[in-house]
Amino acid sequence: MTSEAEPAGPGPAPADPAREVALPTVSVDGAGVVQVVDYQPGSSYGPRELADFEFFWLLQGSAAWTVHQGCTTVAARPGRSLTLRPGTLLLAPAGAVDSFRWDRDVVSRHAWAHFRVEDPGSLPDPAGWPVVRDLAGAPVLAGLCRYLEDLGAQQSAAARARSDQLLGLLLDLFVRGPFEEPSAAVPEPVAAAVEAVRRTWAADGVRLVGVEELAAAACVSTGHLFRVFRQHYGCGPARVLELVRLSRAAVLLQRSNASLAEVAAATGFANAYHLSRRFRTAYRVPPGTYRRRHATADPVVPLREAGLLPLAHVLAEA
Structure with a gap:
């Protein structure tokens, strides 16, 4: 089991910077986008089949995420298992069958958002998408997650509309970056x-x-x-x-x-x-x-x- 965020392997070829970037359009069912839930020590969830995409980030505790059946996203290969802790952002891909096992010793709290990709914009094929990012190396993602949590606690139409926009931006940044490459250390x-x-x-x-x-x-x-x-x-x-x-x-x-x-x-x-x-x-x-x-x-x-x-x-x- 991997204990930290891993690179997803070689990603898509870098986009031509001269091309105009189109952000993806996503849609969300329900009244709100981001939800927060607590799990008691030793709890588990799944296996489940994802009908859409899900962003998942821990606020406390830990979780073991396991892929039982893969999908078109190469990084979500069957048998892959990651230990997730606060500071990592998971993108669980549509079509995958996965499960979670929560921290044995403490209550775990996580936030999540389910969404469908209506228009991928400038995103590459989902087959090359990563499934996990280290938020310490991408603080802009951490900031967007915190703002989405705040918006999720509001009931106004303006908050909902802004949440949908930010979720599309979060997806684009998560997939395309750019983030510093290890070779640039x-x-x-x-x-x-x-x-x-x-x-x-x-x-x-x-x-x-x-x-x-x-x-x-x-x-x-x-x-x-x-x-x-x-x-x-x-x-x-x-x-x-x-x-x-x-x-x-x-x-x-x-x-x-x-x-x-x-x-x-x-x-x-x-x-x-x-x-x-x-x-x-x-x-x-x-x-x-x-x-x-x-x-x-x-x-x-x-x-x-x-x-x-x-x-x-x-x-x-x-």
């Missing part, structure tokens, strides 16, 4: 170095952090740290952090009245001249020109082109 020395920078900036403000300090935090040599950064991002750690600081400077130039000297101080540069010289290397114009003529430009273009947005996102918490 940050190498361990890089993660340790970036976390050290985040702590330093949170405590002392944004400043230059030397490579020796980064290597010590990552418990590697400076040469090894440079090679890892170079291999994954095409440049060394000093340049990576400089691009992050320059992107912050670009945002301040666009969205503040701070002087160039104040922007330099806020982003860890020695003075306005130093900032101006380094800014030009990344943005191809001096800061003053950028402020006057590029007020609506994307300030993180250098980070995006270098594949550094995930690292910048971590440092944004400083």
